[in-house]
Amino acid sequence: MTPQTGPLRILLVDDHPIVRSGLAALLAAQGDFEVVGEAREGAEAVLLADTLRPDLVLMDIQMGSGVDGLEATRQILALPDPPKVVMLTTYDSDADILRAVEAGAAGYLLKESPPDELFHALRTAAAGETVLSPPVASRLTQRVRAPQLAPSQREIEILELLAAGRSNREISRALFISEATVKTHLAHIYDKLGVDNRTAAVRTAVDRRLIRLA
Helix, strand or coil: CCCCCCEEEEEEEEECHHHHHHHHHHHCCCCCEEEEEECCCCHHHHHHHHHHHHCEEEEECCCCCCCCCCHHHHHHHHCCCEEEEEEEEEEHHHHHHHHHHHHHHCEEEEEECCHHHHHHHHHHHHHCCCCHHHHHHHHHHHHHHCCCCCCCEEEHHHHHHHHCCHHHHHHHHCCCCCCCHHHHHHHHHHHHHCCCCCHHHHHHHHCCCCCCCC
């Protein structure tokens, strides 16, 4: 991106018109923000990011059917001279946070954030720093401080497949690993969550906000 010389040009991406309108009004009241476009789903966001060339994209994660916010983020960041992408969502599960980081998001904010916190985060992200809502930063810090207690990203993927009712064979095929490896991961998951069966593992993972049910 070129150095910032004028208002921060922002593309809003959310499937709820009222949310987009509210965000646009909040941002317009700040002299250094300019909303240059709005998208209601991921594919439209990629197209507008390519044509409008915003400085920053404020991206929801879940937007009904079609391309979700995480895949849209990957595609936008693959564009030449891409904008920064900051996730703005209601979801704070480890699965969503880790995928956003993996996709290259410059920040992860919760929709419950106060406006002033949002404004500061956008300016900080535009300056090239990573921004996280305090609850998100806390969850990531816990993972770093006690990695032996936190399910790995692969284990979280397996938990999500368990929640979808997949068998060990189906999980092995989905993740391109052997059934023996699936069983090993399950043993580690049970140990970390303090459970002894699949149902309890899913229930505990949802309660701890490691995963969310679709």
